[in-house]
Amino acid sequence: MPELPEVEVVRRGLERWVSGRTVRSVAVLHPRAVRRHVAGSEDFAAQLAGRTLGPAQRRGKYLWLPLPGTGTSLLGHLGMSGQLLVQPEEAPTETHLRVRFSFADSDGTELRFVDQRTFGGLAVEDADPSDPEAAPLSLAHIARDPMDPRFDDTAFLAALRRRSTGVKRALLDQTLISGVGNIYADEALWRSKLHYERPADTLSRAQASLLLASARSVMSAALAVGGTSFDSLYVNVNGESGYFSRTLDAYGREGEPCNRCATPIRRAPWMNRSSYFCPRCQRLPRAR
DNA sequence: CGTGGCCCCTGATTGC
DNA sequence: TGCAATCAGGGGCCAC
Incomplete structure (x- = not known):
């Protein structure tokens, strides 16, 4: 992965x-x-x-x-x-x-x-x-990734805040932002204290900015240690595994205590996949 | 164009 | 023990 x-x-x-x-x-x-x-x-x-x-x-x-x-x-x-x-x-x-x-x-x-x-x-x-x-x-329709110096923060944040879909789906939309997968989407949402189904067009400017900054910080940390690795399926070009999984806060931690508030992390089925989140830190606001 | 659901694939694991 | 269901998930595709 x-x-x-x-x-x-x-x-x-x-x-x-x-x-x-x-x-x-x-x-x-x-x-x-x-x-x-x-x-x-x-x-x-x-x-x-x-x-x-x-x-x-x-x-x-x-x-x-x-x-x-x-x-x-x-x-x-x-x-x-x-x-x-x-x-x-x-x-x-x-x-x-x-x-x-x-x-x-x-x-x-x-x-x-x-x-x-x-x-x-x-x-x-x-x-x-x-x-x-x-x-x-x-690849013309594939957006730049947030680590790309030419990534346009302002345009991304504006486009994100126009989407009515859940914020996690928007994060995985390659036409908006590329390179964010299921694992780091969950990590960025945890860091931003956002529920994965939060409609993107209900995010404040500050929340949207925090989400982008969180995605960047997760990726930077992972890159610094050579990427996340969970099993032998992922190996780099010379056959050497990366090592970042021990520092994940949400993904794969069902039942383990949230690193902020100690509430057990929950796993929910989502799009034929899983979303991991803290039910206390990452609440879905009542629809308005 | 935006949205949401489904499908591709193989192997490990889990449940009956 | 054996077989079936489930899970892993990036991203293209399609109907609406």
Whole structure:
């Protein structure tokens, strides 16, 4: 369950170990891993063979590597359980290995996309030719994330406060703000003392600002220690787990005492997922 | 366009 | 013991 800080760690790993290398060949071992590549697995591999991978980029939880001179980029999303591993070529094959990239150099390592649940995937997509970072066109509707220096606080806060939907759903809306997942949404709401179903258009300016600041502080703290990790499903580009879960205040803490008021944290079903919150600190005001 | 519900997938865990 | 239900959840898609 990689959140934005984990994806950023992966981006840095790609930048360090993969960018600048030239692809020799690509093997797609599970077609679903490239389902977003409309032309199919063979075309995916053909478009990458012989190409040099550019500097690693990220927007929200999407990652991409420009393919210089082609007007395209290699786009990736880790989904729920995706991993990008740089492994020695002779390392044993992972159970859920989906795509394998071999390189033309003699470094002795290869790039592997491993993904148990196959919610993630890779694709070669057309990119904005005028953009030196070659952002895939399909990401045009994805908002910047709150750690991005070009994130527009004022515009986000105004848009948030126009939504009638629950504030948590708004936080997970990629067209408003990207990179906030279920875990950090719950953490940001806990820090802001807001109930997840609070209609976004009932937030005061101060509450909305506090929520954004809280999302930022949660992400910053996670990034500082290499991301949240709960189990072996999340591993960074070199196979090293992050470690932040011990500092979570709400997520996954059902029945444990709230770190502010000691009231047991509650778990509620929400959108086929879970929301964790303190029933005392995070109350839903009476509808007005 | 905003909203809300559903679906994709595999494996671990829980309950009967 | 075995089988079914539940849970994990990012995000695209669709009907309204």
